Amino acid sequence: MVGHKALRINGTRLNETLQSTCTQWGALSSSTGIRRLTLSQADKDVRDWLVNECKELGCEVKVDQMGNIFAIRPGKGEGLKPIAMGSHLDTQPAGGRYDGILGVQSALEVLRTLHENDVATQHPITLIDWTNEEGARFPGAMMCSGVWSTKSSTPLEACYRVTDSDGIDMRTALEEIGYLGMTPCDYRENGLEAYFELHIEQGPKLEQEGKSVGIVTAVQGMKWFAVRVTGVEGHSGTTPMPARSDALVTAALLISAVRTTALETNLGVATVGVITSDTQFQATIPSGIDFIIDVRCPTDAQLAALCAAIFTAFDAIVASESNRTAYSVTRSWGLPESVFHPSCIAAVRAAAVAEVGELQCMEMKSGAGHDAAWTSKVVPSSMIFVPSEDGVSHNPAEYTSPEHCALGAQVLLQAVLAYDGRIT
Amino acid sequence: MVGHKALRINGTRLNETLQSTCTQWGALSSSTGIRRLTLSQADKDVRDWLVNECKELGCEVKVDQMGNIFAIRPGKGEGLKPIAMGSHLDTQPAGGRYDGILGVQSALEVLRTLHENDVATQHPITLIDWTNEEGARFPGAMMCSGVWSTKSSTPLEACYRVTDSDGIDMRTALEEIGYLGMTPCDYRENGLEAYFELHIEQGPKLEQEGKSVGIVTAVQGMKWFAVRVTGVEGHSGTTPMPARSDALVTAALLISAVRTTALETNLGVATVGVITSDTQFQATIPSGIDFIIDVRCPTDAQLAALCAAIFTAFDAIVASESNRTAYSVTRSWGLPESVFHPSCIAAVRAAAVAEVGELQCMEMKSGAGHDAAWTSKVVPSSMIFVPSEDGVSHNPAEYTSPEHCALGAQVLLQAVLAYDGRIT
Structure with missing residues (x-):
């Protein structure tokens, strides 16, 4: 077993997994874009694949009342809550391959890296795929991380009644794809120690400043x-x-x-x-x-x-x-505005600086909303950004290089390990 | 046989026919509105009914290359071209029961009146149902009277290629409902002596002025x-x-x-x-x-x-x-602007004044486009308007009273007879 600080994710594997799952589930025919509306058949297929992958890595998988997926790799500490990594696998009607998807695929790559290196963490390490971050099919962006944080303006029962343009309500859609789970969608009953989210910037700042990692301190x-x-x-x-x-x-x-x-x-x-x-x-x-x-x-x-x-x-x-x-x-x-937790920000900063050096890092606020904005209301949270080419997002032309994707996943791995080491 | 000037249309029959055909073909469930998009099943059904009714009155029915229906009641003169009456049976996606429909149903009522009174006219008297006046399904309002007049900016072959929102082209739609006819859609090969169109005003002027008949002199x-x-x-x-x-x-x-x-x-x-x-x-x-x-x-x-x-x-x-x-x-x-023909305007004025007196009549220009605007480019044409309640049109709330409908049809009958008598 290598020392934690020397652990490295496999960037080639990450890229191949991300690209091949996008090609398989939700690919637009005319571009590299993706149409993977939440709770659609393409979303079910990629969820089924994800659950299977995580189980093969020895994870326990829980699905909550809003279909949020929690894949938990056990830790060695007694009674400790999980440190989570996640984002969302749903996309806009004509979205790209990175928004949300990179965060979940990188979390899977972290789990794979921990598994193949037999790393024993103190805390359980959890991958989360949040339901309906985009709000593109069922109106209400970041809907299900919002319900989990229970500070959303829209509580669970109201979300069940939200309908898509065909009049299908969300509860029915969850049932139809087999993701209406029993785990309470509530941070008090299904809690976390901390939450880290890797995401593409979706804006032009990192690229314009010539930086490769954004240490995100807040969401407007x-x-x-x-x-x-x-x-x-x-x-x-x-x-x-x-x-x-x-x-x-x-x-x-x-x-x-x-x-x-x-x-x-x-x-x-x-x-x-x-x-x-x-x-x-x-x-x-x-x-x-x-x-x-x-x-x-x-x-x-x-x-x-x-x-x-x-x-x-x-x-x-x-x-x-x-x-x-x-x-x-x-x-x-x-x-509301979301200020991230100093301990989480510090873990991200330490991991990023160790990887690329101070000069390649930049503290920034997020202009876009993310699931981490909701989780930050109830558990320590923060985010890692990697550059978006030309700042383009919510568009098939959305692009982040394999190198930047791998860098983000590596920072995510080390931030999680740093946070795990810090607490115990 | 009664004298021509004493001939009267049957207002009750006109109203019953108009209302019952609207109820049968294209009625909206929630209002008295109609959705009878051109070349739809509802349009086919009402066309089939119309053709059958006209044949029972002894008319020859021709369908031209754009699906325009010509139902011709023979005249006694040799080699004379028909005097026509018409409008359109198609509607907006949520239209009313009078726009276009009144003109065709009144023409049918005129034919019925001539038939039951054994009236022998000099000219053939023709009812016309023009295809796609609304331009609601296939973009291009007054499309097929435009093609017939051959001065339309869109010639026949181009119209065949116009598609609806499902990608169905107009030629296919005509074929599917059985109304792709062989008669040339061209006034030079399928000509008329004159054309009269009864229509609701679709604006507030007659009502505001307290008039019951508009003698239409032009279309803007x-x-x-x-x-x-x-x-x-x-x-x-x-x-x-x-x-x-x-x-x-x-x-x-x-x-x-x-x-x-x-x-x-x-x-x-x-x-x-x-x-x-x-x-x-x-x-x-x-x-x-x-x-x-x-x-x-x-x-x-x-x-x-x-x-x-x-x-x-x-x-x-x-x-x-x-x-x-x-x-x-x-x-x-x-x-382009359309100025109606003095002889047709005179025939309408004579008929209207005889029926309701000078004070109830008003000369006016049409703000809306009509098939008569196209026909007026190539044959003597004019129009008769009756009041629209509150000026409302292109809406389920569109309304013209049975009395005003009957008045319009009576003026149409007498204008046609006046024109027929004038020529011979």
Whole structure:
């Protein structure tokens, strides 16, 4: 048995496993992209494969009430809670091969490395595959890590009732693929000692700064608002301009104000990525428009201020417009700012610096939400980032080199071992 | 046999036929609305019924290359071309029971009235059901009257290749329902003496003025533009505001400018009724937005001026925006202004005034496009309007009273007879 500090993951094996499972389950035909919607057949297939792999490594596998998979490699300490590594295997409808997937596959590579080297850790070491991180099929990103942390705005029973665009509810979907487990989805009953998540950055900063590892210290706060603008339907040829109540015209002004307000206040970022119209016909004045605003700021105070500024701007627009429309916020949800745990950050920093040296590392906040943001509310957590080529993510063109993937997995291994050594 | 001027259509029969065929073929379950997309099963069923009814009245039925149905009641004159009445039986995805349908059902009621009274006209009298007036399933409103007039921007072979959202092309759809006919779809080979179309107003003017019959003198010119705005996809949480190239932000500014330009120039009306985004995910900055602009003006010169003003505004916005997006017009099509024929207008006026008196009649232009706009390019044509409750159309709530429907059909009958008498 080699000394822990000399242990090395197998980068070639990691890359081959990641690429071959992507090719097998959910590959898009026209690109290297992946469509592996949560609880779909492709998700079931990759889950079944993962469970089998982990069992072959001697892990006990538990599935909780939201389908989250916990594969536990026993430790030698008595009554110690697991140190976990994980992320998610689901993707966007046309996503890439790295977002989420790298975190789970690297966790598996860590388990394989521990197994083949007969490493005995104090704590159990657990791999987690969180259900529905993307929120692409069932609305609600980071849904099931949120339920596990029990501080989500959406509790278990409400999540079971969330439906996809075909009207299938989440509980049914879990049952159908055989992942409606019995383990309580609750950190108090199925707890962890700590949680580490390796992820691609999904932004351009590491690449721009020429760094290879991000030591993530926090996740910015985020809020989403589903907005509906209502007007009056009419015929485009027979309704005079001044008599109109055109929901799309008002929505256009509001969407423009979202960007202007974010730019002017400089508090954070705000985006409208989804818009739908009640009408699909060019000769109809739209009676209703729905859109979603995504607002993110480094702190909760900034987040509250930016949201307030946006809706103040909306009120002013609707009041001054001659268009006689109204708007309402039909749903809002969010994730408060998450500051990671100093002990976890220290373990990641030690592992990263040992591997690539201080100059290749960079402390950073995450602009994107991750399961670690939820876990950090209830157990010590932190994250490792590796570079995304051109900052592209949620897209088939998403790419992180095999070298950076291997580097991330190596840092994950050593951070977990460092944390395990630190506690005992 | 009664004198022609005393002939009366049967309003009760007209209403019963119109309502019962709407209930049978294409009725929405939740309202009195209709979904009878062109060349759908519902459209086939109502076409089959119509053909059978016309044959029972002694008509010869011809189907042309675009599926337009011509049901011809012979006249006693030698070698005379038919005087036609018609409209369309297809509807919007959630349309009403009157738009188009009233014109065809009233034409049938006229044929029934002529038949049961053994009226011998000089000219053949023809009922026409035009295919795909709505352009809701296969893009391109008034498509098949356009092909028949051969002045459409889209000739027959191009129309055959137009596909619906399932990728079914129009030729295949015509074949599938058995309405790919052999008669040339060309006014020169399958000609008419004149064309009359009864239609609901689809606007509020008759109701507001307290009139019951519109004597339609023209249809305004109209142009449609399919616009695509392109930016760069990005993650909403990791892409700084100043670095973005957000296609929806630019599209919002352009959509707002469409309205502002129409209001400021006072040349006509301009509307964006359809908008679609490349992304369906709230955390993605949209890389592409498509929308359609619908522009209508009383004259072609005004139409050209308003379109030019809109695109000048677009160019200025894209040039001044810090958003680094671009726009292109990916398709445009249109219908020039249509001035109806004095003889047809006179026949309608005579019939309307005889029925309800001068005070209940109103000369007007049509804001909406109709098949008569195309036919007027090549044969003498005009239209009769009856009131639309609250001006509502393209909506299940569309309503015209049985009394107004019967009045319209009576004016149609007498206009056709007047025109037939005028010529011989």
